[in-house]
Amino acid sequence: MSIDINELVQSIAAEVLKQLKPEAQKPCVLVLAERDCLVADKVSSMVGGEYEYYFFGEEHNCIEFCRYIIPSLCVCEMSDLAVGKAHGMIMTEVLRLLLLGNKVEVLSFGYEDYNQTAPGPLYALYQKHEETLKGFGLERFQPKAPESLKIRESLITEKVVSDAAGSGAKELVVLSAAMLTPLAEEAAKELNINISKSL
Structure with a gap:
């Protein structure tokens, strides 16, 4: 079995660099x-x-x-x-x-x-x-805003959408059978809230 010298040198160099490099520190x-x-x-x-x-x-x-x-x-x-x-x-x-x-x-x-x-x-x-x-x-302190909120209500109103926007959410995940009021759809467009239905 022959060992390729170039591969051996590269793997040793990579291991040395890995050990010399400090671990990524959290903020x-x-x-x-x-x-x-x-x-x-x-x-x-x-x-x-x-x-x-x-x-x-x-x-x-x-x-x-x-x-x-x-x-x-x-x-x-x-x-x-x-x-x-x-x-x-x-x-x-x-x-x-x-x-x-x-x-x-x-x-x-x-x-x-x-x-x-x-x-x-x-x-x-x-x-x-x-x-x-x-x-x-x-x-x-302001908690980190959630990217998306899951709502289990069967009727999605304008208030539900505006409350989601108030919490900083960008997406509202609702039940597949949920009904959206016209005002809720309008509020979602104005507030840039994406409404998606879950399976």
């Missing part, structure tokens, strides 16, 4: 909180698994973070940030990131836990704080 996200199992689960389930997550204070080999995320922002932290103050190392880092022009996403705002009990003017104050913080670059 990095800095979570502005201490690592905790519940927080880590919440972040990865809401934001998605296509990222490498690092938590505040952890060593990392990431060259650059593509996103900054706060799992939850309490009312005291909101009040401080809204007037340009920060207490504690994490909120100081948040303020620094905002001053550098970075966008910081918030998964949940603590004031919303009090929507049933807080007096109207107090609740409105925190809504204004949220608007102020949005102007600073601190924004509410």
Whole structure:
């Protein structure tokens, strides 16, 4: 059995290059909180698994973070940030990131836990704080819009189509026996929603 020297050299060179080439790294996200199992689960389930997550204070080999995320922002932290103050190392880092022009996403705002009990003017104050913080670059997390939505209703109305468009969907998959109202068809054309029937 003879070995072709050229093939052998090419296969060795390919293997060496493969081992020298660093593995493709996922984009990095800095979570502005201490690592905790519940927080880590919440972040990865809401934001998605296509990222490498690092938590505040952890060593990392990431060259650059593509996103900054706060799992939850309490009312005291909101009040401080809204007037340009920060207490504690994490909120100081948040303020620094905002001053550098970075966008910081918030998964949940603590004031919303009090929507049933807080007096109207107090609740409105925190809504204004949220608007102020949005102007600073601190924004509410927006989940990735689904490409298509499956609807199991037998009658597809204009509201169903507009709700699908509101969620960011580009396609509406409906039952093969579903009836579309004329207004639903018109809304689909106006909103660039493709309606397809499933088998």
